[in-house]
Every structure is written in C-alpha cells, then in structure tokens.
Amino acid sequence: MNGPLVTVCIPVYNGHTFLERCLQAIVKQTYTNLDILVVDNQSTDDSGALLAAWAGRDRRIRVVINDTNIGLVPNRNRCIALARGEWIKFMDVDDVLAPTAIERLLEAAGSTYRMAICRRLFFYEGVDEAQRILMEREVRRYEVRELLPGRTYITPEEVARLALEYRGRNFVGEPTAVMMHRSVFDEFGAFNEDLVQIPDLEYWLRVGLHTGIAYVDEPLSCFSIHNGAASAANLALRSFRADRVDQVILLHEYLYNPYFEPVRKLAAAEGVLGELRTLFRRRAVRIAERAALDGRSTNPSVRDHWTQWRNVGQSRTHLRPPGDALLPLAAFALHALRVRR
16 A cells, blocks of 8 residues: 555553454554554563464564563553654554544645544443543543534644643543654654653643644544553552642643743743742642652552652752752651651
8 A cells, every 4th residue: 555654553561351352443444554563561461362363364463572561651652662654653452443543644644744633432341420421521521623613733822722721631632542743753752751641641732732733523533441441540549640740740841841832932921821830839849748748658559659759850850940949859858857756
C-alpha cells in the first residue's frame, strides 16, 4: 500500500484478557501499511504466548519484552523509542479501534498537521451504574464536539484557551484516540514520567499548543473502563499522586515549562497569571506538608509519599523561581521536626 508507515504502539502488562480483541482490531484496519509494536512489560500471565502466536501469523507484528517492569508511562516512551513508522498511533491493550480509524486520522492530518484525534466511545466492563453515569457526565461535557462544535481543526490559540479555561480536563482524549507524526517526539520530547494519571493530557497540550490538532468527529476509538484498567488501578493512588501531585505538576508546567509559554501569555493577557502562581505555591506548600506528615506513617505505601514528593520536587527546582525552589527544603525541615517529636 502506498502511504507512510504507521507504528501502532501497544504497551502491555498482563493484558492476556484483552489482547485478542485489541490485535484483531488492528490487523483489520483498512490502512495496512502498519508496524504493530507490542512492548511487554514483564507480564506474569499468558500474554507472552499469545503474542508469540500472533507474531507468527502476521509479520507486521513485533514483540519486545522488557528486562524489568519499568512502569506504564516509561513503557509508553519505550514504545515510541522503538517505533519505525513516520506516524505513531497509540493503542492501549484493553481498547479497540474502528476499522477505518488509522485511515481517517491520516486523511485528517494530510500533509499539514502533525497531530490528529478522533471522538471516542466508552465501553464499560464490571463498572457500577453510578461510576458509569459520573464518567459520562464529566467526560462528555469536555469533548471537542461540545466545546468547539463543527470543527475539524483546533488552532494552537484555541488549545491555549481550552487549556487555561478547563485546566486539568482532558478534552483531547485517551491515547487510543490520538495519532502523532514522529517529528513531534523529536521536537517536544516524550511523556512526563513523573505524572501518574494525566501524562497524556500534559503531552497533548505540550504539543498542541504549537501544532494545533486535527479533529475527526467520528467515534473511531473505544476506551475501555473496567476494574483492571490502568485508570481504575490508579484510583488507589488518587488521594496523593493523581489528585494532588499530578495537578501541581501540571500547574508547574503551565507556569515554567518553555513549551507552555502560549498559556502564560494568554493568562497574562486575561489578568490571571498572578492567580495561577499563587495557586501553585499554595498547593505546593500543602502537598509538601502532607508528604512530610505521611513520612511518619507506619504504612509503607503512605510513608513513600515523602520520597515521591522529594523526587518530584528535586527534578523541578531549576524551573522554579527562588522562593518556590525552597519548598522541598521547607518540607524537609517540617518532616525532620515532626519526626523528632
């Protein structure tokens, strides 16, 4: 088939239950010039045997097994590093694609755009009715088709406005709804491995603020929500990492990451940049205090909050103004004082 090679990146860990459905959706794509890359993150189920059988049947499928379990976000970045295609189509093992998904995303991108997304559906498995209703209400209201009706392209300026107005809301979608040109990763780097719940949102914004986003208002991807999903598994960490640290990291990127300069310019023009800085400092102090207190816990998982916060803070001190750079030190002092009591 004429057309660019597209690498479909599938990070896998114990995905045997969903692999068959996932791979069937990919090999049945109407666009066939595919490099189907599966990176197994040391699965302990039968994923390896199933992948080997699939690789034997379809020569487009490559299987790479990590030496150790490196975590979900690092494994997604490893997929990107190993990709051979001009375009990279993300795919989570428990999600599915419509047969025309890759073809339509390529058409939408054309020779102009480097990031293309589509509308997505949700597939609920073993999820109670209350959670389903909450998901539908909270997610649907922030979809592109609701925020920018009738659009086929979101300009960088509109991405900045949506990022500022709906901070922390993923109006782009999950990885399975997104395809990007390889040059994006050379220019903007990889996914932020310090983020637990929203590494995809941060990356979509980091890129879209400069490239804009082509949009296909067709339900070409289906995001699976079930108790074993990464999103469900992250609920155990939400009280500290996802709901607290992730949001502060995102605020930090808004305020200090060079790629988020368009958001800062818009915030300054609208007179809210100072409010964002104040909010960031207040939240960072609260989290530092919380982490210091958790560091005294007898529960190892809770006690680890202190180590996690120190790691996150240390990796960002060079981006902070002098006052904010003292936050990890202040938290350490609080931690030391309270431990001695």
